[in-house]
Amino acid sequence: MGTRHSDAGTRALPTQELRAALLALNGTGVPFSIHETGAEGADLLAQWRYLKPSSGSGATRSQVERTLKIWMRLCPRERVVRAMDEQFEVTRAGHPPGRTVARAHGRGPIRGIHKEWTMEKGPDGRRHRVETFSFDSRDLKNPLRTTVLDAGWTWRGVYRM
Template identity: 40%
Template sequence: MTPLTAAAVRDAVLAVSGPEAPYRVRLASPSEKADLIANWRIQHRSFGEDVDLRLSIRMRLDPHRREVRALQVQRSSTRGRLSASREYGRGGGFTVEWTYERGSDGRRRRVTTLDTRVMGNALRQAVLGAGWTWRPRRFKL
C-alpha cells in the first residue's frame, strides 16, 4: 500500500468523529502545539458519586517520517456527598467500567458500559489504514 499524503491522513482522522461517535476530532489552534485534537467528555453517576471524565489525544503529523505522534491526557473528577477527588494521567492509560445484567438464559453476564480505548483505537486504525505509523508519546509531542 502506498502511504497517503499528510492532507489525506488529516482528513481520514477528522472523519473518525462522525455523528455516531461520542467524541469529536478537530483541527488544533497554533497555541495548542498540535495538528489535531480528539476530545471525549463523559459525565455519569457511579456508586452515588458524580464522575466527570475528560480524555483528549493531541496529534502531530510528521510527513517526512510518515508518522502521527499522539499524546493522551486523561483528567477525572469525582464528587460525592462527603468527598471529592481529582486525577490526572498522561500516556497510555485507559478506563473501563462495566455492569452485570441477566441474560435471556437467566445467567449473569458482564456488560461493558464505558471503554476509553474506543477513541484511541479508532484514531490509530485511521492512521494505520493510511499507511502511516502511529507513535504514542508519554511526555510531549
C-alpha cells in the first residue's frame, strides 16, 4: 500500500504544524484542494476532480468525470499519517452531457498516467500531434507524501480508516 518512512534523524514536527503544512498546499499550484473533514476517522481530505474531454457526437457523445480523494488521519502517538485512496467515476451521455450512463467507485492505490492527443495541421502544412488531456496521479500524491515525510512522519497507505 505504499508505506514510506522519513529519513533517519529528521525531527518530527508536532501534529498541528504538520496539519498546517498540509493545508498550506492549497494555492501553491497543486491541482487539488485539501481541507479538514468532519468525517469520522479522517482529519484531512485531499480532493481532485477533473473532466476528460468529450468523445463522440450527438446522442452517443459521452464525458467522464473523475474524483480522486485521499483521506488522511494523523496519528500523533506513532507519528504516522494513515492515507486511504478513493476514486469515483461518472460517465454522462448526450449533448450536452447530462444523462448518467455509468458509475464506478473504488478504494486502493491511485496510480496512473493518462494522456490524449489529436492530430492538427501545423503552420508548415504538416500534421502534428497536440496533447488535449493529461492526468498523472503522482501530481496528487507526491506533494502530500513529501510534506508528511519532510515533517518527520511516516506515510502509511491503508484500505480502511
